[in-house]
Amino acid sequence: MLAAQAADELLNISGISASFVLYPDEDTVYISARSIGSANVQMILEPLGGGGNTATAGAQMTGFTVKEA
Numbered sequence: 001m002l003a004a005q006a007a008d009e010l011l012n013i014s015g016i017s018a019s020f021v022l023y024p025d026e027d028t029v030y031i032s033a034r035s036i037g038s039a040n041v042q043m044i045l046e047p048l049g050g051g052g053n054t055a056t057a058g059a060q061m062t063g064f065t066v067k068e069a
Contacts (some may be wrong), residue, residue, distance in 0.1 A: 011035075018035040024065070025065070030060055031048070031058060033053070033059075042057040
C-alpha cells in the first residue's frame with residue numbers, strides 16, 4: 001500500500017525515528033506505523049485494535065474521521 005511506503009520513507013528524514021500515516025477509505029481510517037527502534041509502534045496501536053511488531057504496525061478505526069483518529 002502507498003501509505004505503508006510513505007511511512008517507510010518518512011523514516012529517511014533526519015531526526016525522525018517513528019512515523020504514523022493515517023488515510024481514510026469511506027468510513028474507516030487506516031493507520032500505518034513504522035519505527036527505527038526508539039518507539040514500539042505495536043504497543044501504541046494495540047489499544048486501537050491494531051497489531052504488528054516493534055518496528056511495523058497497523059490499525060483500522062471504523063466510524064472515525066482522520067481528525068478524530
